[in-house]
Amino acid sequence: MIRYIFRRLGQMLITLILISAAVFMLVRLTGNPEDLLLSPLASEAERLVFRTVWGLDQPIHMQYWKYITGIFHGDFGTSIYWGEPTISIFFERFPATLELATFAITLSTTIGIAIGVLSATHPGGKIDHFGRIFALAGQSLPTFWVGIMLVLLFSVTLGVLPTSGTGGVAHLILPGLTLGWYSMAAFTRLARSSMLDVLDSEYIKMCRVKGLPEHLVVWKHAAKNASLPVLTLFGLQFVHFLSGSLVTETIFAWPGIGRLAVWAVYNRDYPVVQTIVLLMTTAYLVVNLLIDVIYALIDPRIRYD
């Protein structure tokens, strides 16, 4: 197990170095921040100062080396636009994204699992059919369109929920639904199939034979074993929400990482883009590793070595 964790950590490091190098190179190959941030009338002397201040006058591998060594000292770079450390900009925005992601995951797990389990316990029934259509539609609907349609229905036509911005729970519902929609479908599918598998097993038959009431069989005995794959999906979806809320945050003007990322890419604020990509990928990889480790701890049959 320990060996496995170390091997995975090594792989993570390689992935991170690859990604940071790729983003670093690409970003510098395709556009010059000089042209964007300085006035076209700037003198050659001003340009020289700008290049020296931002280290753009050095060869690219030296710039990368400086960047990497900086990270180990907690220096992720400075935003070209705001002139503040990117790391503090990142953590200024992070709570909003975390709040949205937490709400979305709560929403999608409760609704998704409920529909999935009910589909499994009543196969071929109305809920099962609904769940199947729901799961298929969830996969094929673009997030940005779902968001706009929700706004059209609940804000424009019914006028019950705000279109954008932050505030109380009311402000969370539409973005939460938009972000959670896709995984709600995934949870439905997975909960249904793993519940069906477990309900088919010998020990569940035993529970039924000894006359346990159905709700105890399903929610106490079957749910425990059926929850393992769902737990994996939970972790995956949660990091996915943290790093993938770009569209949702843009639609609802949510002041989080997603909107910051779109803004930074659009305005070629390289250091900010790099920091977001690096930190979000790290979070993604760490959570993936944690899931695999927790999985092995919960289910003693799983061994990675």
Added chain:
Amino acid sequence: MTEMRSADHVPRFPLGILLFVMAIALVGPWIVPFDPQDGNLVDQFIPPIWMKGGSMLHICGTDHMGRDVLSRLIAGARISMIVGFTAVIFSGCVGTLVAITAGYLGGAVDAILMRLTDAMMSMPYLLIGVALAGILGPGIFNLVVVLAVMGWASYARIIRAEVLKVKTLDYVVIARITDCSLARILWRHIFPNILNTLIVLATLHFGTSIILASSLSFLGMGVSPPTPEWGLMVAEGREHISSAWWLSTLPGICILLTCLSANLLGDWLRRRMDPKQRQRA
């Protein structure tokens, strides 16, 4: 039981829709009633034909620039099809090449290629896609590049597993013993065996590509205006959502129907080609 039955018939509805969209994409330029990129500001915000104030001339209404929405939807079909197909072909080719090389050669090549694949697959998808698209700049070609870069890894991983299985089959071993050339073994003996898996993956990837492409366009990182791209049309219509709901709704329905059809067809193909999958939902 219902799953068994539905697995045996070609799903007509999704296949029909896909063929229809492809046909529209092919003949689009000859059947558009109006120029999709040019409108008359006098005609702006005409609602669709079934609403009050609708006009026979503009069946799906007009947008904020007075452009005919139906013409734009038709022209958008072509763009979505081009983007979807080229993305699938590019990522499919790269992924298959990586898979066959890694799976057949094994050893250090396999280890390096698969670590690379793992790295690709463990990245936050949308974030990297947006960063890449933003760096490369707008345009259909760049969009396809982004989709190909983001898409090849899943082909590589799944097809490699198939190659590993096929590689040990007797007739492949015999082909090797009888001194078949490497190219011949790979092309004549390995490739036909992974074709099924490749087709299923490609069909499912087609839908995902169209969604990712339109999401990028929606965020302003895909194609740029005034290109009639469905995602971009949804984005442009968003500003007028309270007065002209059809601008965002109609292109979204087009994306939904196309992707839903591709996914349904892909699911059916998967059940069809892998009998073990038939019992599963």
